[in-house]
Amino acid sequence: DVKVTQSSRYLVKRTGEKVFLECVQDMDHENMFWYRQDPGLGLRLIYFSYDVKMKEKGDIPEGYSVSREKKERFSLILESASTNQTSMYLCASSLAVQETQYFGPGTRLLVL
């Protein structure tokens, strides 16, 4: 079974802090994704990566950056956290871009 893990289930940060969210997958998948989930809005893609050191902007990249130094690890970085970034963040991976995505359990981030 594919396993996608996220470094934290819950995080509380202050406005202006730099925040790192880590995601690791164990199935040698090429593609990894970061989404944020907000009530009534579904999931929105922030960034995705189709290979090590490669990244593409999703629908809402503003205020975020990503890093993929190793195939199994994809990090989401909030350079200067703001209260409107309070949300549930979900990481996913897939073998092919258009195929089934496997999700981690999510990180619920609260920015005060």
Added chain:
Amino acid sequence: AQSVTQLDSHVSVSEGTPVLLRCNYSSSYSPSLFWYVQHPNKGLQLLLKYTSAATLVKGINGFEAEFKKSETSFHLTKPSAHMSDAAEYFCVVSQTYSGTYKYIFGTGTRLKVLA
């Protein structure tokens, strides 16, 4: 442009009665379609997917969905609801063309199962 519309944000059914969660999509080309389920405080799990083979797709936990091109629909059904089915369900359309990737989520339907 692609889009996905889940027609009901909330659905309530009694245990043992049928479930119908509705999804309509808009796509210029032949899409792949998925249903995912999210239980409280958990990540999303794949229920089933359609990739241009059989139009009736069977998934896990007794769920199935039928791809109807003429109606641009991909509704999710289950003959008999169980308490453990209470969760949020997402319909997703996936398509790549002109080198652009698109994986579009609907806004979700929260299913409540009454005892």
